[in-house]
Amino acid sequence: MIQVAVMGHGVVGGGVTEILLKHTDDIAKKVGEQINIKKVLDIRDFPDSPIADRFTKEFGEIIGDDEISIVVEVMGGLNPAYDFVKQCLQKGKSVVTSNKELVAAKGAELLKIAKERNVNFLFEASVGGAIPIIRPLHQCLAANNIEKINGILNGTTNFILNKMVRDNMAFEDALALAQEKGYAEKDPANDIEGQDACRKICILASLVYGKHVYPEHVHTEGITNVSLKDVEYAYEWGGAIKLISSARMNGDGIEILTAPMFVPFDCQLSNVDGVYNELLVRGDSSGTIGFYGRGAGKLPTASAVVADVMDCVLHKDKRRDIFWEDSDGSNILSYKLYTHAMYVYAESDDPLNALAHAEELFGECERITKWDAADNEVVFITGELTYSDFRKKCKAFTEFADVKSIIRVAKI
Amino acid sequence: MIQVAVMGHGVVGGGVTEILLKHTDDIAKKVGEQINIKKVLDIRDFPDSPIADRFTKEFGEIIGDDEISIVVEVMGGLNPAYDFVKQCLQKGKSVVTSNKELVAAKGAELLKIAKERNVNFLFEASVGGAIPIIRPLHQCLAANNIEKINGILNGTTNFILNKMVRDNMAFEDALALAQEKGYAEKDPANDIEGQDACRKICILASLVYGKHVYPEHVHTEGITNVSLKDVEYAYEWGGAIKLISSARMNGDGIEILTAPMFVPFDCQLSNVDGVYNELLVRGDSSGTIGFYGRGAGKLPTASAVVADVMDCVLHKDKRRDIFWEDSDGSNILSYKLYTHAMYVYAESDDPLNALAHAEELFGECERITKWDAADNEVVFITGELTYSDFRKKCKAFTEFADVKSIIRVAKI
Numbered sequence: 001m002i003q004v005a006v007m008g009h010g011v012v013g014g015g016v017t018e019i020l021l022k023h024t025d026d027i028a029k030k031v032g033e034q035i036n037i038k039k040v041l042d043i044r045d046f047p048d049s050p051i052a053d054r055f056t057k058e059f060g061e062i063i064g065d066d067e068i069s070i071v072v073e074v075m076g077g078l079n080p081a082y083d084f085v086k087q088c089l090q091k092g093k094s095v096v097t098s099n100k101e102l103v104a105a106k107g108a109e110l111l112k113i114a115k116e117r118n119v120n121f122l123f124e125a126s127v128g129g130a131i132p133i134i135r136p137l138h139q140c141l142a143a144n145n146i147e148k149i150n151g152i153l154n155g156t157t158n159f160i161l162n163k164m165v166r167d168n169m170a171f172e173d174a175l176a177l178a179q180e181k182g183y184a185e186k187d188p189a190n191d192i193e194g195q196d197a198c199r200k201i202c203i204l205a206s207l208v209y210g211k212h213v214y215p216e217h218v219h220t221e222g223i224t225n226v227s228l229k230d231v232e233y234a235y236e237w238g239g240a241i242k243l244i245s246s247a248r249m250n251g252d253g254i255e256i257l258t259a260p261m262f263v264p265f266d267c268q269l270s271n272v273d274g275v276y277n278e279l280l281v282r283g284d285s286s287g288t289i290g291f292y293g294r295g296a297g298k299l300p301t302a303s304a305v306v307a308d309v310m311d312c313v314l315h316k317d318k319r320r321d322i323f324w325e326d327s328d329g330s331n332i333l334s335y336k337l338y339t340h341a342m343y344v345y346a347e348s349d350d351p352l353n354a355l356a357h358a359e360e361l362f363g364e365c366e367r368i369t370k371w372d373a374a375d376n377e378v379v380f381i382t383g384e385l386t387y388s389d390f391r392k393k394c395k396a397f398t399e400f401a402d403v404k405s406i407i408r409v410a411k412i
Numbered sequence: 413m414i415q416v417a418v419m420g421h422g423v424v425g426g427g428v429t430e431i432l433l434k435h436t437d438d439i440a441k442k443v444g445e446q447i448n449i450k451k452v453l454d455i456r457d458f459p460d461s462p463i464a465d466r467f468t469k470e471f472g473e474i475i476g477d478d479e480i481s482i483v484v485e486v487m488g489g490l491n492p493a494y495d496f497v498k499q500c501l502q503k504g505k506s507v508v509t510s511n512k513e514l515v516a517a518k519g520a521e522l523l524k525i526a527k528e529r530n531v532n533f534l535f536e537a538s539v540g541g542a543i544p545i546i547r548p549l550h551q552c553l554a555a556n557n558i559e560k561i562n563g564i565l566n567g568t569t570n571f572i573l574n575k576m577v578r579d580n581m582a583f584e585d586a587l588a589l590a591q592e593k594g595y596a597e598k599d600p601a602n603d604i605e606g607q608d609a610c611r612k613i614c615i616l617a618s619l620v621y622g623k624h625v626y627p628e629h630v631h632t633e634g635i636t637n638v639s640l641k642d643v644e645y646a647y648e649w650g651g652a653i654k655l656i657s658s659a660r661m662n663g664d665g666i667e668i669l670t671a672p673m674f675v676p677f678d679c680q681l682s683n684v685d686g687v688y689n690e691l692l693v694r695g696d697s698s699g700t701i702g703f704y705g706r707g708a709g710k711l712p713t714a715s716a717v718v719a720d721v722m723d724c725v726l727h728k729d730k731r732r733d734i735f736w737e738d739s740d741g742s743n744i745l746s747y748k749l750y751t752h753a754m755y756v757y758a759e760s761d762d763p764l765n766a767l768a769h770a771e772e773l774f775g776e777c778e779r780i781t782k783w784d785a786a787d788n789e790v791v792f793i794t795g796e797l798t799y800s801d802f803r804k805k806c807k808a809f810t811e812f813a814d815v816k817s818i819i820r821v822a823k824i
Contacts, residue, residue, distance in 0.1 A: 023557075130701060132548035135551060141544070141715070142439075142442055142718075142723075143431055143715045143716075143722065145435075145438075283715065285427075285711040285712060285714065286711070287706045288706075289544070290703070290705060291704075292703075299698070303697035304555075304698075311551060311554075
């Protein structure tokens, strides 16, 4: 009998206990041992839970219980999750978490402790909810050099952008709808400002390139500045605007960022609907591999957590070898050096003159038009250039037009 | 140092040695031990190979070498692969294979021997080439009941169907092009008759439902009867024809088949291009998860084989718990009982009369028309009904029209 504690009884935590209780026998058959929830930690009371008697408000009852060998952390946030998880690992307990903030901020340190104590620290659910990503990246692509990863890693923003594209909804209305449907939090900043997606690409890049990538070293832009006009021009260009998280090796450095980007319709990321996520991984031998599914939600995320718990049981003697080293961020190349083609939406009283100057500054540009454009709209896509070069030229261009919006074209 | 033998130096085998030689140090770093190719078995000579001195024509040199702990089987076909693999497992060697024919025909028996001898028998590369499918299905979805799996599992037929849809090519021309490009064998029967896809869905269904599913118990239709007209009518209906392999639980039985099907454009399987594969898996907790990538090819397949070899090294003391029981096929429901909506293409001198009789026989039907249809074409989609019921009604319908083509509508 394996004794497990679950820290946090929110949406995901509730799902974890639900699955562990509902599938007890199936799970025991698969891992060869019964898994029992001995304690659930939450500051709230849940008198109606079928395991109400196992709730505790005291972390001490978990850390002090030597029978508990696996601890599930689904509280979210850095504090007190970080302190609790660290103590558990130090005490020789394996930890499973869905907490991307924790892994992105403290992954290297926690993995080091796990390695020293020969226990597991698993976090499949922290990226892509139910979609198996961490394990396939780590294992199945082990024989590949991963050239690049590109993905839609945040369902909330994808839902909002989708509503803007499909239903011509303004950003604010789409956000309100996402909140109404429970896809977005009351304070949606983490999602719409891109931090959530940024944390996930940090975790993936750390795993793939072997050194911790901290969110503070990663250029991150959210979708709050994306307008309906941008969406419409993207469509005329032949694509959709998506919040893309991207990482690739460039020489010895890593290019990594999260930002809204133009994605052409012939790239499957342009077709990812609603709250779904998709990750494309390019290995030197495998070619491009795609992983698709619901990136969030109670049961999808909880099922990934439970699978990790089962994996802990199967690997209780020999820990899984997931590991990456700490890093000072010196391996991250500045976002100013990444090259992209750029979409520019500007307004000018003399649009032809502005366009002529655009070509002079940026070289040959692809002009985008739409039938109901106002006379003063000047919209084009530049050739590929570094971001710093682009900003310099863009500054010069403001002499001839009022630049309202700029968006990268994805390189997938 | 881990000593490995590779049986077969064809396309995939060549890729395996290439990757193992090229990435020796990276791989050693990842698994903690050097992996050395000690022997390569092939009846042909390869004097130009950098490891020409390690080639042998004698299986005895592999089975008799106690230093060799992992054997890679990439010969393909049942004989002598089955005999060789069985002997290796019985001798306590782990085996990695990309041979779907072998796993589909003998998986239960070989897994049993592997279990008894406490060695690994891994076959990630047998389904979906480089796409991680076996392991994610087994591990990451462990906490789910898998409700259904649907996929495009054969790249050759997908390439052919794609050419028919996109370039209006006749089946024969598309097949010739596939052969020219090396996607189809000289004898393409295994691909175009559906056997290759059938073997793969058998392997997946065995894994997911825990009992061996033998190809001879699975209804299989190829794409040789799909005409350009069918492709055009599918487009008018709002979808594409794809060779779909499908398995789902229905009560205690399994519904499983491989056949060309109408797939609506809003299902992502309709958009899978060229030689790519995609598998959609629906778990009760996870929702739908998708896996996408190149389903064949030298390096993609070889990279999956090498990843399995690495996994064998990591699990040399504790074997991976992939296993399913043997079965007599009594758990497979007859394909005659599966319900589908059906596409019918018929010709009649009195099409209005034929349509009226169609509605009488099949109930309300969705008529499909196209602008350049001949006057005698009668084309419609029936409601959902069992295949045996459909065939009965179809027979009665032949009194009023000449039925030229019938195709299932996918239930994904």
